[in-house]
Amino acid sequence: MTPKPQLLPLVTGILFCSFCQAQQPLELGSRREIFVDHYLIDRLQNVTLQLHHPRNEGPVLQFDKPWEGNFSGYCTIIRDGELLRAYYRGVRNAGADGNDSEVTCYAESKDGTHWVKPDLGINKVDGSEKNNTILAGEPPVTHNFSPFLDKNPKAKPEERFKALGGTKKSGLVAYASPDGIHWKKMASGSVFTKGLFDSQNVSFWSENEGKYVCYFRTWTGDGFNGYRSVSRTTSDDFIHWSEPTPMTFGDTPPEHLYTQQTSPYYRAPHIYLAIGARFMPNRQVVSDDDAKRLNVNPKYYNDCSDAILMSSRGGAVYDRTFMESFIRPGIGLANWVSRSNYPALNVVQTSDTEMSVFVNEEYAQPTAHLKRYSMRIDGFASLAAPYKGGEVLTKPFTFEGRELEINYSTSAAGELKIELQDASGNPIPGFTLEECPAIIGNEISRVVRWKGGADVSRLSSRPVRMRITIRDGDLYSLKFN
Structure with missing residues (x-):
């Protein structure tokens, strides 16, 4: 009998599956992902997939x-x-x-x-x-x-x-x-x-x-x-x-x-x-x-x-x-x-x-x-969180490119932060939440930067996860360039 996966609490408060590292990583390449389905999503905490109306x-x-x-x-x-x-x-x-x-x-x-x-x-x-x-x-x-x-x-x-x-x-x-x-x-x-x-x-x-x-x-x-x-x-x-x-x-x-x-x-x-x-x-x-x-x-x-x-x-x-x-x-x-x-x-x-x-x-x-x-643009739906904030954990994936581009919006009080993790859920030094300055604004195209810069090329083709924190904001799409 296959044992049940053990759900372990992360320090982030998101539940993480101990078997997740066995998941076959998705291959994003340099394709844009819009949030009209759960394809990229592993866990949501106080975040919803929000349909928007033209x-x-x-x-x-x-x-x-x-x-x-x-x-x-x-x-x-x-x-x-x-x-x-x-x-x-x-x-x-x-x-x-x-x-x-x-x-x-x-x-x-x-x-x-x-x-x-x-x-x-x-x-x-x-x-x-x-x-x-x-x-x-x-x-x-x-x-x-x-x-x-x-x-x-x-x-x-x-x-x-x-x-x-x-x-x-x-x-x-x-x-x-x-x-x-x-x-x-x-x-x-x-x-x-x-x-x-x-x-x-x-x-x-x-x-x-x-x-x-x-x-x-x-x-x-x-x-x-x-x-x-x-x-x-x-x-x-x-x-x-x-x-x-x-x-x-x-x-x-x-x-x-x-x-x-x-x-x-x-x-x-x-x-x-x-x-x-x-x-x-x-x-x-x-x-x-x-x-x-x-x-x-x-x-x-x-x-x-x-x-x-x-x-x-x-x-x-x-x-x-x-x-x-x-x-x-x-x-x-x-x-x-x-x-x-x-x-x-x-x-x-x-x-x-x-x-x-x-x-x-x-x-x-x-x-x-x-x-x-x-x-x-890209505004069919979004990952949306209220004022008190929430978090998203993606499935493991590989990408190709040197930088991460997002389409997002926040209130004046809101913000987004993004952390890159290894496939097991461990924050990768240089790309942690603490090293990501708050992303505030409303832009169709914004390159994500950490304290060490925007270059993520050393992680290209390597299985990673993304942890996204959102407060009174929306994330419409993401893409590696």
Whole structure:
């Protein structure tokens, strides 16, 4: 029989496992770690993983063109150098998924707030080529066309952008583009058929896994029964895809996930973030009289939705550390209708200190639009401690680099300190708490220094732990450079 680990009290007050030195150290390398899961955490004392909520910055893109309409949705935002590109479905009236009236629309912006819908001259809509559509007359792909900027170093210039779109009837159809505006099919038929696809089906090149990954709509029951859920498939060439694998969600209650919007976080691409739409069928908030006043489509106010945050480090596992809403529906009834509050795909940086996520709001109403929400860089969640303070002990890990960079904030009375320990939990001389001056402030990037300086290169590739003390502060991320 394997003996139980003996928990020994440290002088720090954190419990330390006598078997911990046998743990296989994590390999951080020089990757950034954000605190959206417990991957790096061994012990917490009076410290919590705190979910943060993006700030409402108001509507930025109205769906007001005749070919867009009340049911525009399934948005994707891509940063391409200095330009932000938006892609979304346009459709005047609700109808069967993939009907002939659906088009794929395009807009662009330099700051995420001011958007332009260029007259592209690609498709004739309502008798004119003066419109912002990139695809028209190509159902059912236009129902949920979802593109990405291909980071595969072997990607051909004429296939710098790729996309998937389609429904169960068609399967997923692959497209490619050199400029994100002019698109061609990559194969004559569908490239993947083993799903129901009645949502936005997202794909990307995974730098971490070295392959293309697609997360797509499935249901937990047969056909369209059970809960709306997610499965995953991978590909080496974007044409031939593996057998699908249903995603798992740990020991959490099942929920309808209408969209999942999984993509690599741009500052830590080994971590996939899913800012998805949680759908609550038949959870009605809007009354019949309210619906008439809002002028919402009669079929679209019997349910409600909000935005949630999940993460994954590859494979068939989502981490749902946070079951609470990431973005709640706004004040008033206009966003308590069916299929409102659906996040766009991707988080994009919009200033030196800020990143943004975009959300479809006031769905099925004449006021339907895309709204911008902002947050500090890396600011999805943090290790947070109150005024009386707390401590964190990490798992053993190895790193590569000469210095430790953190993203943090404190109150005027708060502070952080960081100690490096060996794998057994012994403070390493030169890097102890006593030798770490209090870290006070609010910075996206701060190099940690001890009395002997910031150079930690002599510990590189050696298993270490980190002890972090926090008082009235937050630690959002860390990275060795």
